[in-house]
Amino acid sequence: MFDVLPLVVSAPTGPPEIFIIPEDKILRVPLSHPKFEWFKDLKMEWFGLPSVTSMMLDIGGIQFPCAPFNGWYTSPEIGTRNLCDVQRYNLNQFFGEKFGLDTRSPTTLWKDKVALELNIAVLHSFKERGVVIVDQHTVAETFMQFYHNEHRQRGGCPADWVWIVPPISGALTPVFHQEMSVYYLKPSYDYQPEGWVSFQKQNKMLSGEMDQHERFNPVQKFKKIIFAVVFASTLYSAALARRVRIAVLYATETGKAEVFANALTNVLSLNFNPEVICMADYDVSKLSDENLVVVIASTTGSGEPPQNGQEFTKKLFYLREKDIDNSEHNRNAKQDMIITNGEADQKKPSSETVGSYNKMNAKRTSFLIKANGGENEDPDDQGRINKWKLSKPADKIPYVVFALGSRDYENFCAFGKYIHHLLFTSGGNPLLDLTFGDEATNQQEAFNNWTSQLLKVCCDKFQVKNTTSGITSTEKIIRKDQVKFEAHHNPPTLSKTLSKVHGKYVSSCSVLENQTLYENGEKWYQKIIINTNEEKTLQYQPGDHVGVVPANNQSTVSEIISRLDNCPDPDIPVQVYLKLETDDCWFPHPMLSVASIRHLLSRILDIVAVPSPTILRLLANSSSNNIHRSRLNELASNRNEYSHWKKENQFTLLDVLLEFPSVRIDAALLLSRLPLLQPRLYSISSSSDISPNQLCLTVASVSYRTKGGKGTLRKGICTSYLKSLKPGDTIEIFHRSAPGYHLPEDNLAPLILLGSGSGVAPFRGFWQQLQHNSKAGIHEVVLYYGCQTRACDLYNEEKTSLCNSRILMRTHLALSRDPVVPKTYVQDLFVNHAKELYEKLVWRKGHIYVCGSEGLATGIYLKLLAIIQDQAKANSDEAHSIIRQMK
Structure with a gap:
């Protein structure tokens, strides 16, 4: 990665020659950081002597084609340009994740923070090595002194602003606000044609192979090419400005939706002016200004929205709710975070509610209701809402949605359906039916067909002639x-390979412990403790997830x-x-x-x-x-x-x-x-304050039989992989934040925790964190937990101890298959304490967390709705309104 290139000596009289620089002649500077100890373990380095050997010295009327010179480095040349430039080492994303920064949106200024830390590292490293280097502020002040001297003595000084202003801290240096003129004086160093090119031309000329066209003056030829390029660029810019703009929004967890969005843009760009935008970077208030909104949305886990689509959805929902309050939309549209049943093959989504759309986890469903009474509304959102209303009506906004998912999961394309539902109930006008891309039944073909339909509809709507033949993709590879x-030699490490494949910073960690909590036949629960090796990218809070690459x-x-x-x-x-x-x-x-x-x-x-x-x-x-x-x-x-x-x-x-x-x-x-092997998400069941540099997973077995339970036994690939791990084995994981599932900031607010099976995982992280924070105040925490028998009551001893120390106020156990007690489910216990729950959640503004089987969240939501109707003497609409206010 950091090889010093050889010298290549070339001249018009002979072929180029390569000279390897002896290792003892190379001054290397190992890179380290004064604060981050892990930086030096990256084994990064740079050479200490910057030299330029390919330019020509023009002096005294003589041109010297080989006149090398050198100086010393400025820190931004290494820290910003060489390490961060996309055309060079392009390590921005890598260091952003290593520094533990939020790289999902440019608004966090993570790139600026990376550039600053890398410049600090470069200056520190050169100083430690005793090699001369200069920072951007010092060199800028030095140049300005030279610049003023030249003006005073010679009446001017040629300078190229683009080269003079540093790539970092530009506006903080005196050269930024300095007007400069570019002109050329002698003596000078100038760029020159490569020697091997001249050598090839000379050989062709001597052999008579060069035709008249090739003998043409290269300077004149270059000027004509530049003129043609500028002219064509001007025409293209003018034509592009007249084209219909189309906003292509995507939300993705694995990168598939982004790939589709870019492919669609390539097709549309021949006739329209499309722009690909991640949902996380899109301003919802601009929806009313769009000619067409195209949404390509994937669904992750068991119906969960991708992380970069959650904020967009919240804001769109907020806009929709404000609009609904002043309209006569279907009352079902008032239900918070709902998804529609069936395939929604018609343009109008079905109004049948199948459950609340909330925080869903892989192979389990979990949601959070926060009782904030609407106090946390963003005042800026109100301005955006007013802007929307003052612009064109919502029913004038055309849109289309392509939903990605897999029918192997119960909540097929749930997020795409929900986005379609939100846009439609906001008054949007779907140009095409909601279309699904099933991962298991030729998703690419469905996308290609949808693209062709969309292109035709767009051309008809905007009266544009269709000049596009279709989409080109790797699906064309059939022979x-x-x-x-x-x-190839020297393949990348597994963690680097997986990071590239999944678009996340994947870390290789070691297993410390793999303990069986319960096992009976094919049913088992494991507690797995992983050493995070002080990885900054694996810093987590209770409630977060970890992605496991099986x-x-x-x-x-x-x-x-x-x-x-x-x-x-x-x-x-x-x-x-x-x-x-x-x-x-x-x-x-x-x-x-x-x-x-x-x-x-x-x-x-x-x-x-x-x-x-x-x-x-x-x-x-x-x-x-x-x-x-x-x-x-x-x-x-x-x-x-x-x-x-x-x-x-x-x-x-x-x-x-x-x-x-x-x-x-x-x-x-x-x-x-073949499709990519997708990571599986698991809730973290520990607190880093209790167990530094460790994280714990609580994993349940996944198995079933084909042919209606009579065929071959199938086991979950990731759970089987996790079960097989031994202490010392390596595991590849990445962190996924779940900010909506963290503990509340109010230390005294009541907490209601409802879970079943391995759904206790995030709650274990909660109670460990509460134990650590107990001096700051204790929540009233009540746990409702369900399992089959007492033998599989996970972490029973921990819960008993925490009840004795009042970290947990009370625990309730529901047993569904115990031979001694009647069959009971979590929601049954939930109803038995209706009055207490209503008081804690509604009057005392408590918080309820649910994590368990896929049907648990729906059941709890409906039970909670019934409790509110009963306790508040409210009708269905009023109960829904109370829940919306709680959120």
Whole structure:
């Protein structure tokens, strides 16, 4: 990463020659930071002597093409330009996460903080090494003194403002507000053509191969090219300004929605003026000014919105609620955070409520209701609302939504449905039906079809001629001659590879403890303690999540490799290259880094998910048996048959290869089309104040049988992986903040905790934090917990001890399958204390947290609604209004 380049000596009279600089002649400066000890462990360095050797010295009428010179570095040249520039090392994101900064939005100024800390590190390191370096303020003041002297003695001084003003602290230096003129004097250092280019031209001229066109004056040719470029750019800018603007908004957790948004923009840009914007960076008040709003929204976990879509949704909901208060919308639209049932295939969303849309976790649902009585409303939001109302009516805002998700989950495309629901109930006008991209049934094809429909509708609406043929993507890779492996050396580390694949800073940590809390047959609970190695990016608060990147079963991986065709050594690092039919150029696979085939199948690609119709079609084309080929093609082309086959069998990739043994698919082709192995989110069940540099997970087994409970036993890939870990093993994880699920700032507000099974996980983090904060005041905390039998009452001893020390005021246990007591569920206990709950939540402005099975949040919401109706003597609309105020 930090190799010193050799010297290349070139001249018109010969080919270039390379001279390696001896190591003992290189002055290296290891980079460290005066405050962050981990900085030096990155093994970063820079060389101490900046030199320029490629410029020509023009002096006394003679041009010296080889006249090297050197000086000393300014700190921004290394800390800002070399390390942070996107065209250079581009380490902004990396250091942003290492410094523990919020990199989701530029409004946090995280890039500025990174640049400042890196400049501090560079200045500190050069000083420690005894190498001369100068900061931007000192060099700017020195230049201004020189500048004034030149003006006084010679009447002027040529200077290029772009080069003089430093890339950091520009406005804080005296050169920023200085007017400068660019003109050229002699002697001077000037750029010159590369020697090897002149050498090639001279050889062609001597051999008679250079034609008249190539003999043309290069200066004149360059001027004409520049003029043509400027002229074309002017015409394009003018044409672009006249085009219809389209706002393409996306919200994503894995990066898939962003990829689709960029692909859509490439198609629309030939006819319109589209702009891709992350929801987190979009000002909701501008909705009324848009010609068309396109939303591409993914759903994460079990119906949860991506992190970069949550704030947009809250503000849109706020606008909608204010509008509803003055309109006659359907009363169901008043329910806070609801999602619609069914597929919403019509433009008008269904009004049937299936549950409250709140904080949902992977394989469990959790939501938070905060009783703030509307006191925390942002006054700026009111101004934005008024602006919206003063602009054009909401029903004039056309929009379309493409929702990403998987039918393998109960809350299919929940976030996309909810965004569609919000826009529609706000009075928006959908130009297309809500469209779904099912990850399990050819999501890319659904996107391509939707793109074509959207393009046609846009052209018709805005009366623009359609000049676009369609979308181009890696989905066009359908033959083995369009994909290949190339061997590579020095692959990146696993954490770097996973960070690139998932768009998050993934850390490699070690397992300290893996304890079985309960086990009976296929049902078990584990407590896993992980050493975070003082990683800044893993600093968490109780209520946050950790993403775990699982590993596929090694025997399954080996079995798949044995059935691949044209498979090189599976343990040699390779890069997957692709080539489209319309292009002869090979390009690296956009999602797959350099890694061995075994590594790709083990940690990067999903081999457990049911193969999509696209994969089945590729397998059919690779079969040598007509019966096998016919059956695979039938599954790939018949949606109903595929859905039945998938639901009945839940076949993995290996199952399909075993079922159709004649299939021998090309290794590169298969790996290029397999989906990515997605991380799983788990609630953190510890407090960093109680256990510094550690985090704890409470994990429940996931297993089921196919064919309605009579078929093959299937086990969760991530839970099985976690169960198999031993102390000392490495685990790849990342932190995901859940700011809406943190403990309240009010130390005396009552807390109601409701959970079942491993849903106790975040609550354990809560009570540990409350134990640590007990001197500052104690909440009234009541825990309602449900499990099957007393034997699987997790952390029972901890809860008893905390009750004795009054950290927990009271605990209630619901047992659903205990042979001694009647069947009871958490919501039953919830109802038994209706009066107490109503007082704590409504009158004392308490907080309720729910974490458990997917149906628990819905059940609790409905029970809470009934309690409020009963205790407040309110009707349904009034009860909904009270809950909205609580939130």
